[in-house]
Amino acid sequence: MIILGIDPGYAIVGYGLVSAQGGKFKAIDYGAITTKANSNFLSRIEFIFDSLNTIISKNKIDALAIEKLYFRSNQKTAIQVAQARGVALLAAQKARLPVFEYTPLQVKTAVTGYGRADKKQVTEMTKRFLSLKEVPKPDDTADALAIALCHAQTSGARFRSMMIKRRLNNAL
Secondary structure, eight states: OEEEEEEOOSSEEEEEEEEEETTEEEEEEEEEEEOOTTSOHHHHHHHHHHHHHHHHHTSOOSEEEEEOOOOSSOHHHHHHHHHHHHHHHHHHHHTTOOEEEEOHHHHHHHHHSOTTOOHHHHHHHHHHHTTOSSOOSSHHHHHHHHHHHHHHHHOHHHHHHHHHHHHHHHHO
């Protein structure tokens, strides 16, 4: 199973492709889509959409895992991140990828076993799970890999049933 993990944003979108087979995980590709701060917002989300389409079209992806949004303050930022997140969801929909959403608590629990783990603990465990030499930078990239790992750890029967349904729909 190949999972594309997405840490949504409009300045930086972290992405991570993880292969999960038989309880073993491997990072296939990861990085960050970075938009120019002085660009207008519509240009930024267009760039994100185009970049995600390129990543999706170059890889045989089985599922997209994305972080659910949670904001306590700064409504303007929350709205812009939500719009950029929508662009990622649209790219997945256009590619007919099943989408799975996870809260930060779910990601921390799946990767570290502790829902209140700090960022350093999550990134260190992500590095270990994927046998990486160093923690991926920027943080958004490490977060995207952790989100993909979360899906790999928790998907189980729900994912298998969706894949069977997807194969049947493609056969019709």
